[in-house]
Amino acid sequence: LPAAAALEWAAWGRTPGFLFGDPTLSAERAFHRFAGTAHLWNISDDHLFGPAGAVDALALEFRDAKVQRHTVAPADLGVDRIEHFGPFRRELGLQLWPRLLAPIEAATPRLASAFG
Secondary structure, three states: OOHHHHHHHHHHHOOOOHHHHOOOOOHHHOHHHOOOEEEEEEEOOOOOOOOHHHHHHHHHHOOOOEEEEEEEOHHHHOOOOOOOOHHHOHHHHHHHHHHHHHHHHHHOHHHHHHHO
């Protein structure tokens, strides 16, 4: 992860409204205007960085979108824990990323075939 990205994410975490409260972001990037399907995931044992309540609050920003909420739990993968950084660990990522991408690929078969 580039240091600049990590610092920006950390700043958003300290900003009321998260990235939506960042005055440096252009109004042209308004989530409330997105009218497609937004697949929003949380990991049930991620209590620090991406708890379900935070993902629910993010979903509210997609006012015109069809929001599909998904949750994955450690038991779904047969492991004891996933937590926030689990998807970026090789052993968990190999199991988890196909699950995360499946609803997007199902909605966009052309995209799925391009990478399959």
